[in-house]
Amino acid sequence: MNSTQTPSRSPDARTLRADVESFYHLTHGEHVGKACQGTACFAARHLNPACWAEAMQNNPRVYCLGECFAAPAKGQTHPRPPVKITSRQGVVLGRLANGNARTIEAYVQQGGYTALAKALESSPEAVLAAVEKSGLRGRGGAGFPTGRKWRSVAGQPEKVRYVVANADEGDAGAYIDRYLMEDDPHSLIEGMILAAYAVGAAKGYIYLRSEYPLSGKVLRQALADAGAAGWLGPKVGGTDFAFDLEVYAGHGSYVCGEETSLLRSIEGNRPEVMARPPYPTESGLWGKPTLLNNVETLVNVPWIVNHGGEAYGELGFSKSRGTKVLSLNSLFNRPGLYEVEFGVTVRHIVEELGGGLRGGGTLKGVIIGGPIIGMIPPHLLDTPLGFEELAAIGAGVGHGGVVAFDEHTSIPDLVEHVFSFGAYESCGKCTPCRSGSGRIEELFANAIAGDATKADLQECRDLVVALKLTSLCGHGTGLARFAESILRYYPTEIEPCFK
Ligand SMILES: Cc1cc2nc3c(=O)[nH]c(=O)nc-3n(C[C@H](O)[C@H](O)[C@H](O)COP(=O)(O)O)c2cc1C
Ligand code: SF4
Structure with missing residues (x-):
């Protein structure tokens, strides 16, 4: 097989094998126009109880439509969120701040495809070296050094290589990737072509969650326009470099955002998480x-x-070098998309950017990049936004969705909500995640009803340890991290519920 051949076209919902289809929640786009029960909508449920009640009836459930600035959300009907750049350079949101660059003409007018033209005149190594030098780290949650990952792929003996964009953005509260794809699709496409050029790939996929139908429409048009302009296909920019790119739409599974699950999903296999190593850089799509x-x-x-x-x-x-985009939820006075430099404090995000809480609410805590991540309590708001700095307090940068909770959220209710999500989305491979998360949800439901004991709380603590130690992927360990932060920072709200 040469580098331009792929074993098969990725399947759509009509061609999924029965054992594969049963894994997914949304095989046919059943979520369109429905009410959402993601964590940002949970935090704001008191603003529209009827909408929340409707969301809780949905089967299959709808978790996060990327409308968290207007939560609780039903469908994708709201005007675009406000966009603001406070970093010294607008690296990511520049074109969104100028209106948008949905068409190739608008993108080119704002300097689009000049980086690719420049790269094609130099060498793949020059692109790789620039990315290494930048200190860029992955924005999908783990913060892995991007240059190191690219170098690893570029150095593999196998010459058939793939580039995949993770556009599964399932973290409740995050709507960054959605608006980048809808309003600036060519910046993702240009970034992917540069990545393919640097690592020597001839084929790429954008794995797009089906909850973002407009992103799919815009991206497909943008791919056609980029192809017509000669930026995709057998002779990219008139050179001998060939690269072909397509969109693969997911079917509503949060865990498919995890890299090994995502790749199995594109292959048309049942997308359970796989143990690593080998890492996808060595053995990913079709091995x-x-x-x-x-x-x-x-x-x-x-x-x-x-x-x-x-x-x-x-x-x-x-x-933590460079800028980060944050998406603020509807409990802030000024929800929207913000591009900041790493190093600003969480207090700056909450008070200066967000303008504090809507209606003068009292801040109970903030989750950045959740819900499977630690909660930041008010007394730690002076922590800077940085991968290591937030990890040191049990939290993280995650995807950059910022969800604030006010006095309307009781912490035991939040724990029940997060573990209900965790159990629903578990891929089922590890027992503590498959069964333990549902058990924690049940124990907290009992505690909220006044029917739980100290022994039940101890059982929760033991399950959290098991989740932390034995989970194969970040879904289980993230749930453990969330629970640990709650047990550590909110004992006065938790312990009285277990008599
Ligand atoms: C349960 C789970 C869900 C994830 N969802 C996403 C996602 O929606 N988008 C994303 O970019 N990364 C997600 N990740 C992280 C990916 O596994 C992977 O680390 C990331 O896409 C790598 O890209 P990066 O290095 O550019 O961050 C998820 C991880 C886990 C464990
Ligand atoms: S931790 Fe949960 S989601 Fe991750 S592999 Fe195990 S069962 Fe699957």
């Missing part, structure tokens, strides 16, 4: 070396190529 990056990660790349890795590395702080 071939695969570069998988988040949408926002890839959108950074054209700017890095145009301005140099050094200029990018001057932004940010500590080991």
Whole structure:
């Protein structure tokens, strides 16, 4: 097989095998127009109890439509969220702040495809070196150094390689990738072509969650336009570099955002998480070396190529270089998309950007990049936004969705909500995640009803330890991290519920 051949076209919902289809929640787009029960909508449910009640009746459930700025949300009917850049350089949101660049003409007018033209005149190594120098780290949650990942794929002996964009954005509260794809699709496409050029891939996929139908429509048009302009196909930019790109729409499974699950989903296999190593960089799609990056990660790349890795590395702080986009939920006075430099404090995000809580509410805590991540209590608001700094308090940067909770949310209710989500979305491979998360949900439901004991709380603690130690992927360990932060920072709300 040469580098332009793929074993099969990825399947759509009509061609899924029965054992594969049973894994998914939304095989035929059943979520369109429905009410959402994601964590941002949970936090704001008191603003529209009828909408929340409707969301709780949905079967299959609808978790996050990317409308968290208007939560509780029903369908995708709201005007675009406000966009603001507070970093010294608008690396990611520049074109959204100018209106949008949905068409190729608008993208080119704002400097689009100049990075690719420049790269094609130099070498793949120059692109790789710029990304390494920039200090860019993955924006999909794990914060892995992007240059190191690219170098690993580029160095594989196998020459058939793939590039995949993770556009599954399932973290409740995050709507960053959605608006990048809908209003600036060519920046993702250009970032992917640059990635393919750097690592020597001839084929790429954008794995897009089916909850974002407009993103799919815009991206497919953008791919056709990029092809017509000569930026995709057998002779990219008139050179001998060939690259073909397509959109693969998912079927409503949060865990398919995890890289090994996602790749199995594209292959048409049952997308249970796989043990690593081998990592996808060595053995990914159809066993071939695969570069998988988040949408926002890839959108950074054209700017890095145009301005140099050094200029990018001057932004940010500590080991977190560059900028990060944050999406603020509807409990803030000023919800919307913000591009900040790493190093701003969580207090700055809550008070200066968000303008504090709507209706003068009292902040109970903030989740950045959740819900499977630690909660930040009010007394730790001066923690800076940085991968290591947030991890040190049991939280994280995650995907960058910022969900605030006010006095309307009781912490035991939040725990029940998060573990209900966790159990529903578990891929089922590990017992503590498959059964334990549902058991924690049940124990907290009992506690809320006044029917739980100290022994039940101890059982929860034991299950959290099991989740932490034995989960194969970040879904289980993330649930454990969330629970640990709650048990640590909110004992006065938890312990009285277990008599
Ligand atoms: C349960 C689970 C869900 C995830 N969902 C996403 C997602 O929606 N988007 C994403 O980019 N990464 C997601 N990730 C992280 C990916 O596994 C992977 O680390 C990431 O896409 C790599 O890209 P990056 O290095 O550019 O961040 C998820 C991980 C887990 C464990
Ligand atoms: S932790 Fe949960 S989601 Fe992850 S592999 Fe195990 S069962 Fe699947």
